[in-house]
Amino acid sequence: MPLDAWLSLVVVTAVFPLMAFSRLGPDIVLLGAVILLLTLGVIDPGQALAGFSSTGLFTVAFMYVLVTSIRETGGIDLIIRHVLGCPRSEGRALMRLLLPVASLSGLINNTPVVATFIPAVLSWSRRVAIPAHRLLMPLSFASILGGTITLFGTSTNLVVHGLLIDRDPALTMGLFDIAWVGVPVALVGLVYLVLLGPRLLPARRGAEAVFENPREFTIEMEVDTDGPLVDRTVEEAGLRHLQELFLVEIEREGNIVSVVGPGERLKGGDRLVFAGTSEGAVELQQIRGLVPTRQGESNLEKDFKERRLVEAVVSDQCQFIGRRIRDGHFRTLYGAAVLAVCRGGERVAGNLGQIRLQPADVLLLEARPPFIERHRQSRDFLLISKVNGSARPVHEKAWLAWAILAGVVLLATLGVTSMMNAAMLGAALALATGCCTVGAAKRGLDTQVLLTIAASFGLGAALESSGAAAMLADIALGLADGSPWLLLGAVYVLVTLLTSLVTNNAAAVITFPVVMASAENLGVSPMPYVVAVMFAASASFLTPIGYQTNLMVFGPGGYRFTDFLRLGGFLNLLTAVVALALIPLIWPF
Structure with missing residues (x-):
């Protein structure tokens, strides 16, 4: 095997544990790997930068703008308001929640969907008397399942499809082609979550319950009007460097001074809120000029426009x-x-x-x-x-934002234009109609995901051009004993394991050339293996770190690592069986 192939394998092998266990972001790790391969001469500048001109990358970027326009106009909030309602049982509550979440995630990136739903679900769970932890993990899983329904559902689907058509334009797929497998997989998964989710999730106490009583973690004092602290700064009063507490805010004559600076001057009657341990009360009592507050209600339970x-x-x-x-x-x-x-x-x-x-x-x-x-x-x-001070979303342009997205879907589905062009037109229209400002569009771009995708192309190119992909394909064929079915199962398992440890985009893009080489060496169509990569990269139910939406619900739901194994383990197996059974029927070997 050539030296370049060995160098590619060593670098790629080192990338996965670095992404999984180091504090470096996946974009930094992958960009570093590309720079190293470029320096070693394994890839040329064109190959290193190929990802930055990928149609899949630009489609993902334009879709981020469309998603931002829906979020900025309150489009997702509008859906939430109409679908949650007042169910009479936990099963009905789950159906009211999971079906719209899965449907929305089939059309837009699931991260903003889950981010918007979490606060609404926390409030809704109190109203319908269902513990939030029974809803949040199913919420994340439903969004992942919904992402398998269309090519727009996840950035991974778009990127893998972009790789496919760059390699062979004749293999292009329609927007809803993967729905033949995605819809059954999503339905089976949703039924599982509704029927077994409540039974498999143990009782947990979420963050909302932990923060419910402010008196457990705050202490309130008043500045004595006749004391020595009046007209002294926070620094001069000795309140800046307390051992167990720190000064959070000051209530003064019905107004609030939040995020208090060291130069803030104290006034008589100021109500000071300190955060920290109850043992810190002893420290405060030793400061002349501070007296216990005479008001009964905690300051944090009041609503101030200034904070x-x-x-x-x-x-x-x-x-x-x-x-x-x-x-x-x-x-x-x-x-x-x-x-x-x-x-x-x-x-x-x-x-x-x-x-x-x-x-x-x-x-x-x-x-x-x-x-x-x-x-x-x-x-x-x-x-x-x-937690407080929420403003009602303005929905005047929400329907316009949804109409623009519907137009993008229609153009791409009917084949009037490519998915990238349709997404580009939609993003431009969203900006032109004021559904999204330029500033919001810039903030909505997930640069880490985009850089991760772009850098992954360089590693994939290194594996392919150096011959390492062909060597790995030969090994895979040997292990599969030349069977296309065994190879399909091996591809699915490999990508599933990788995406449980690192970002799903990197797992999919780096394994893509190996999968394509394996199919070519076996003399079969690459389509079933490409679709398997899409589904396996989305099957991130085993760990909270496998998918961003899992990590988003992990803290608010008060979950433990084993809770994901308990509920997600069988769901991983179930979706794998359904997907592997259906994929060869729709895309024969």
Whole structure:
């Protein structure tokens, strides 16, 4: 085997554990691998940059703009308002939730669908008296199942299809071609979630219940009107560097001073809210000029226009992972104060500033109103939702945004134009009609996903041009004993395992050349194997880290790692059996 092939295999082999277990983002790991292969001469500049000109990549980018227009106009909120209702049983509640989620996820990226549904489901679960943890994991799984119905359903489907037509334009697929397999897979999966989901999920306590009583994690004091702290700054009063507590906000004459700075001057009668441990009350009582508050209601239970209480789910790409909140200067960086941290359905006890953040931690934050818009697309947070001060979405252009998406689907389905052109026209129309601003469109682009896709092309090119893909194909054929059925099963299992550890786009793009080479060496059609890659890359039910929507519900639902194995393990097996049985019937070998 040539040296280039060995170098390609070594680099690609090193990429997967780095993406799975290091704190580096998949885009950084993959871009680094491409740069290394380019430096070693395994690929040329054209191959390294080929992903940045891929039709699949641009289709995904334009679809992000369309999805942003629907979110900005409140289009998903409008659907939620009409479909959830007041079901009489848990089974009916699940059907009311899962069917529209799966349907929406067939047309738009499932991440914003789940992000919009989570706050609504938390509120709805209280109204219908169903524990939120029984709804949130099925919500994520339903969105994943819905993504298998159309090529628009996931970015992976679009990218794999782009790779396919770049290789052979005659193999192009229609928008709904995979629905022949996707619809049965989704229906079987949804029935499983409705019938067995409530029985397999143990009782869990979500973040909302943990944050329910502010008095468990806050202490309130007043500035004595005749005391020595009047007209002194927070720094001068010794309130800046407390050991167990930190000053979050000040209520003054019916108004609020949020995210308090060290130079803020105290006034007599100010009501100070501190976050931290109850042991910190002793520290406060030793400060002359502070007296216990005389008001009964907690300040955090009041609604002030100057501040928002926000729940944020920490991403695995957050720069604070493994760092202490105090050391990282969280408040300075984000303009928000951490009030409490929920992990595994329990509030993390102890000194708040000493807590080291982990992926899927749920943070209760106090922030100013612009915080949500400013950080909603931040890679540091998977989900940001308001606890109070929510404004009603404006729906005047929601139907227009949905109409534009319907037009894109119609153009692509009828073959009037390519999927990329249809998505491009839709994105331009969304901007021209004001359904989405240019700024919102830029924020809506998930650059990490786009860079991951683009860089994955370089690794795929290295495997193919160096001959490593052909060698791996020969090994796969030997293990499958020349059987197209065994090879199909092996492809599905391999991609499923990889996508449980790393991003599904990378798993699909890197294995694509090996799959194509295997089909060519076997002398059969590549179509069943390409479709198997699409479905296997979406079958991310085993772990919370396998798919972004799983990580989004992990913290708010108070789940444990084993809960995903319990509910998702059999669902993985069930969807694999249905998909592998149907794929060769629709696309024969």
